[in-house]
Every structure is written in C-alpha cells, then in structure tokens.
Amino acid sequence: MASPGWPTALVEGDVGLRPFRLRDAQAWSESRIRNEEWLAPWEGRQPSLPPATWAERHSPGAFAAMLRSMRREARAGRSLPFAVLHRGSLVGQITVSGVVRGAFQSASVGYWVDRAVAGRGVIPTALAMVVDHCFTTVGLHRIEANIRPENGPSLRVVRKLGFREEGLHPRFLFIDGAWCDHLCFALTTEDVPEGLLNRARHTG
Numbered sequence: 001m002a003s004p005g006w007p008t009a010l011v012e013g014d015v016g017l018r019p020f021r022l023r024d025a026q027a028w029s030e031s032r033i034r035n036e037e038w039l040a041p042w043e044g045r046q047p048s049l050p051p052a053t054w055a056e057r058h059s060p061g062a063f064a065a066m067l068r069s070m071r072r073e074a075r076a077g078r079s080l081p082f083a084v085l086h087r088g089s090l091v092g093q094i095t096v097s098g099v100v101r102g103a104f105q106s107a108s109v110g111y112w113v114d115r116a117v118a119g120r121g122v123i124p125t126a127l128a129m130v131v132d133h134c135f136t137t138v139g140l141h142r143i144e145a146n147i148r149p150e151n152g153p154s155l156r157v158v159r160k161l162g163f164r165e166e167g168l169h170p171r172f173l174f175i176d177g178a179w180c181d182h183l184c185f186a187l188t189t190e191d192v193p194e195g196l197l198n199r200a201r202h203t204g
C-alpha cells in the first residue's frame with residue numbers, strides 16, 4: 001500500500017527528486033566512492049555493524065541492499081528516500097526519515113550532493129521542495145535537520161532557508177568511531193505558511 005505522498009517526483013528548475021531505481025546503482029556507487037573524503041566526516045554508521053571499507057559499503061551490490069531497505073521503510077510510511085537529480089543526472093540524496101505520526105507528525109531530514117555540483121544551490125532547492133511536500137501532501141507538522149557544528153556548508157543551507165536553531169544535541173550520532181555533537185534546526189508548518197520554496201524564491 002502507498003503511504004501519503006510516496007512515491008512521488010518533484011521538480012524545480014534544474015533540480016529533480018524521485019525514488020531510486022535499481023539502474024541508479026552504478027552512478028550512485030561511482031559518486032559515493034569518488035566523494036569519500038567529502039562525505040565521510042558527516043555520515044553516521046551503526047556502531048555494531050562489522051567493519052567494512054568505504055568502497056565495500058558503496059559498491060553496486062551495497063546499493064541494491066540499501067534500495068530494498070529504502071523501499072521497505074518508504075512503504076511503511078517511515079521514510080521518503082529521494083534521489084537528487086541535477087539536469088537529469090543523479091548527484092545526491094535527500095531522505096526524510098524517522099517519520100513519527102500521532103501527536104508528533106514529525107521527521108528528520110538528511111542530504112548530500114556530489115562535490116562536482118556543490119555550491120549551485122541544489123540541496124537548498126531540494127530541501128525546500130521536500131519540506132513543502134511534507135507539510136502539504138504528507139501531512140507532517142515539523143521537520144528537523146541535525147548538523148555537526150563543524151559542517152559550514154550544511155549550516156549555510158539551513159540558515160539560508162530560515163530554519164530555527166533549537167539547540168545542541170551532545171553526542172548525537174556515531175560517526176567514524178565517535179559520538180558527535182550536532183546542532184538541531186527545525187521548521188514547523190506555522191513558520192512557512194507561504195511555502196518554503198516560495199519564500200526562498202522571494203528572499204534568495
């Protein structure tokens with residue numbers, strides 16, 4: 001059974017979002033392996049998982065396993081895992097995860113983009129589309145993004161879009177062998193009655 005707002009495709013200018021497909025395996029794997037230095041400092045990994053090299057964790061076979069897990073989570077309504085396209089090419093991911101319903105109607109968002117297209121506003125556009133989609137069709141009330149204080153580019157993304165800084169989560173995520181502090185940023189529907197993309201267009 002489909003969940004509210006999933007599957008779907010979203011587009012704004014050169015930036016497109018859609019569910020991953022099995023034929024993305026090669027492009028995803030190539031981009032992830034080429035961008036190890038760019039991505040590794042910011043990405044968490046379950047501490048109990050057996051050790052594996054970056055290349056092993058990002059092989060086309062690893063993509064197939066990730067795709068199965070993404071589809072399962074999305075079908076259950078717990079996640080919206082989008083491929084990010086720039087001018088039709090796969091360049092990154094943006095994932096809404098930890099969707100909690102009931103009195104919360106809340107979720108977290110995470111993202112990355114290939115260094116080759118960094119600095120062109122791809123993720124701010126993708127994030128604005130995703131937030132608007134979550135606040136309308138999906139029916140969520142709050143979206144948060146958690147970012148390491150050392151991650152200047154990601155802090156710029158949420159600050160440009162007007163996310164509210166809500167505080168520090170000490171030892172929040174396990175990254176590269178250590179529990180790392182993160183700053184929490186969030187928006188609720190009340191913050192963007194006009195829509196985030198619409199607001200970004202008028203202020204950016």
Ligand SMILES: CC(C)(COP(=O)(O)OP(=O)(O)OC[C@H]1O[C@@H](n2cnc3c(N)ncnc32)[C@H](O)[C@@H]1OP(=O)(O)O)[C@@H](O)C(=O)NCCC(=O)NCCS
Nearest residue numbers: 038042111112113118119120121122123124147153154156
């Ligand atoms: C954070 C990230 C997703 C931003 O995506 P993006 O599409 O490049 O976003 P923007 O184009 O708005 O650029 C954001 C900032 O990055 C910096 N930046 C721009 N080009 C850059 C480059 N080639 N290399 C490093 N930083 C760059 C600038 O400070 C820019 O801010 P500005 O617009 O005020 O100049 C991207 O840098 C990335 O994937 N980083 C690695 C993974 C990561 O940190 N994920 C988020 C974890 S919370």
